[in-house]
Amino acid sequence: MLPSIGRCLSRRLRTPPAPELRAFIVRNTEPVSEHLSPEISLRLLTPRCPFWGRAAQPWPFGDPYWAIYWPGGQALSRYILDNPAVTTAKRVLDLGSGCGASAIAAVMSGATDVLANDIDPLAAVAIGINCELNKIPPLRVATENLIGKMEEKWDVILLGDMFYDEEIATDLHNWLTKYKRFHGPEILIGDPGRAEFTKYLGQDWLKKVTEYELPASTKEENYGLTSSSVWRFL
Known part of the structure; x- marks a missing residue:
């Protein structure tokens, strides 16, 4: 199990074919809806799964942060579902999408175009599985690092649990400031x-x-946390 509330960048290991990744995810996670957004079912790592309570090292494809529904993402998804006008008829970028919950919430709330962005190829496969689980069309997924990119215009940018270390927090602040201004x-x-x-x-x-x-x-x-919040970048 991941050792702390911080998220780690996935280790760059061999990336097997999508069917092998899909089988691995299905074998080592379970569908869950007991969370802050029960309208969304997700395949997650839980105490009932084989790897729960073990160090991340035995995972063959890198740290499984995509298999945890992190508290920030839960709050963000709940807010979008409760306030569909935020994403209705909008183009939405879900940065650091992980399991894809916030991107799925945006689709459920009427977004016209949603891009789920996560640098881990395994997360991309997990997002596809979670779309199927929720009976929505496959999301557009990008695995390149979009932090710092300015070319594409989004109406809404969602970031759940992305301020997990000093370097990425600084990069995010600098990019979001520039992107918001532009x-x-x-x-x-x-x-x-x-x-x-x-x-x-x-x-x-x-x-x-x-x-x-x-x-x-x-x-x-x-990890013992009892609450989570949503913040607007002004």
């Missing part, structure tokens, strides 16, 4: 209060939108 999208950040995110609190570019209590039944999966 394209003017709605930018929403989901985060449960990680240190690299909370150091920005009190600054004039962040406004808290809402806070949710996480389901008590998922306390173990959420």
